[in-house]
Amino acid sequence: MIVVIGGGPAGRYAALRLGHAGREVLLVERGSIGGQCLNYGCMMVCALNDAARHLEECRRFAGAGIMHGEQMVDFSALLAGMEGVQGRIRGVLDRETSGSGVTIRYGSQAHLEGRRVFIDDEEVEAEAVVVATGSSPLIPDIPGTGLDGVHTAHTLPQMAALPGDLVIAGGGIQAAEFAYIFSRLGCSVTVLARSGFLHHLDPRLRRIALKELEGVEIREHAPLTGISGTSRVTGARFGGDRPGEIGADTVLLAAGLVPNSRMVDGVEKGADGRIIVNDRMETSVKSVYAAGDVTGGPYLTPVARLQGVVAAENILGIERRYHPEGVPQSIALRTHLAFCADGETEGLELSIPGPAGPGTFWSVPSGDTGMAKILVGREDGRLGGVWAASPGAGIIATYLADAIRHRRTVFELDGLLEVHPIPDGVHGLIGYAASHLREQQK
Numbered sequence: 001m002i003v004v005i006g007g008g009p010a011g012r013y014a015a016l017r018l019g020h021a022g023r024e025v026l027l028v029e030r031g032s033i034g035g036q037c038l039n040y041g042c043m044m045v046c047a048l049n050d051a052a053r054h055l056e057e058c059r060r061f062a063g064a065g066i067m068h069g070e071q072m073v074d075f076s077a078l079l080a081g082m083e084g085v086q087g088r089i090r091g092v093l094d095r096e097t098s099g100s101g102v103t104i105r106y107g108s109q110a111h112l113e114g115r116r117v118f119i120d121d122e123e124v125e126a127e128a129v130v131v132a133t134g135s136s137p138l139i140p141d142i143p144g145t146g147l148d149g150v151h152t153a154h155t156l157p158q159m160a161a162l163p164g165d166l167v168i169a170g171g172g173i174q175a176a177e178f179a180y181i182f183s184r185l186g187c188s189v190t191v192l193a194r195s196g197f198l199h200h201l202d203p204r205l206r207r208i209a210l211k212e213l214e215g216v217e218i219r220e221h222a223p224l225t226g227i228s229g230t231s232r233v234t235g236a237r238f239g240g241d242r243p244g245e246i247g248a249d250t251v252l253l254a255a256g257l258v259p260n261s262r263m264v265d266g267v268e269k270g271a272d273g274r275i276i277v278n279d280r281m282e283t284s285v286k287s288v289y290a291a292g293d294v295t296g297g298p299y300l301t302p303v304a305r306l307q308g309v310v311a312a313e314n315i316l317g318i319e320r321r322y323h324p325e326g327v328p329q330s331i332a333l334r335t336h337l338a339f340c341a342d343g344e345t346e347g348l349e350l351s352i353p354g355p356a357g358p359g360t361f362w363s364v365p366s367g368d369t370g371m372a373k374i375l376v377g378r379e380d381g382r383l384g385g386v387w388a389a390s391p392g393a394g395i396i397a398t399y400l401a402d403a404i405r406h407r408r409t410v411f412e413l414d415g416l417l418e419v420h421p422i423p424d425g426v427h428g429l430i431g432y433a434a435s436h437l438r439e440q441q442k
Contacts, residue, residue, distance in 0.1 A: 001026055003117050003126040005110040008035015009301045010292025011132030012097055014308035019100035021316050026103050028110040028119055033093045035134050037301040038086060040153045045177050047082040049332045052184035056334055060362060073185055075162035114266030114285050128287045128315045131264055131275060132308060135257040135293035144227025149250045163187050163250035167236040169224040170254035171197045173331050176209060178254055179216045180333045189216045190246055192238050194223040202387045204351060204371055205337045212333040227251050259294045279321040281311035298327060326405035328397040335370050338397035341385030342404050348376045350429050357423030359391030372425030376433045381409035390423045410434040
């Protein structure tokens, strides 16, 4: 029997691959199948962002004189509806996983001591183990984190009401996405970023993000140092060059994730708790594998899924290795901001505003149609990076990330025929770059 600990993307994909191969698999999940992605991450952001974006579009149409009447959101109904859809997805995942021959054991706690596996304190025999226990929200070591009104993404679904004055601690993608959502739902939102806000983002995409977060107060280099209140939150204190305190009834901690490996002993770990693995997802203990967030960042669902499959195939005796380069990412605001690059900084850089199309037609008057940018090798035409802001930017980045990984050139991609109309300018830039380089090389 093979034991998989954790039913999130990494564990479930490992279990599916092993089950389809005819192996006896026990998947141990102490909570709900789907892991962080379905229950507290990607799908929750999708649900809330859809509502926030709908409200913003209604206001846009009202400003154009096309729609009349104020649109309001019932926050409790929104959370209840979200949970209902998540429940349906959980049912699908359960049936899909069980249908592959995997036995799922819910509500149990697994513990690993080297090669020894314990489930609810009972030792079980396993020929191999896949640890896929995910990650947990980073809780800063500051006063007040236990007060009523302090939330993470894991407790957000239990919010009793829509916050009035919300402070979000964090300066990355998660903080930006929640800032957009809650500001458009009607909250007064302040972001406290420990360093720069979205400082790793391409400058053009960052400018778009800041414009789409209009109305959100963003304080950079202002780390959260404490949360005020007796039983419930009344404010948030911050440090930096200009320390101070602001009033708030809710604080949302969105300062990152940490590997959830406290139930695993006897394997090599990093200082942050991540389980150290090689490119076959093997740990320091023979026949013990680890995959997904528990191995450290990037904390991304597609990465976790792939790592789970790599671990499973090596257990099956199929040589496969995980190569982390060329991973696309996105930020969900009013539009999607997506990007992927191979790390090169030199080359021909081309960018244009996004064209009108589905989701951007009514943005033309305000000039908010997004953007497209590519980085191309001047000598060989190799695509080295893509950055896009559009309703479908994530799809564009997905396929062009594959082109980046396989070192494809704009000459090979030239002649790409898009579905029209499409609010994406990347395909046009690729054709232009190919023509430009041919002219230069003549």
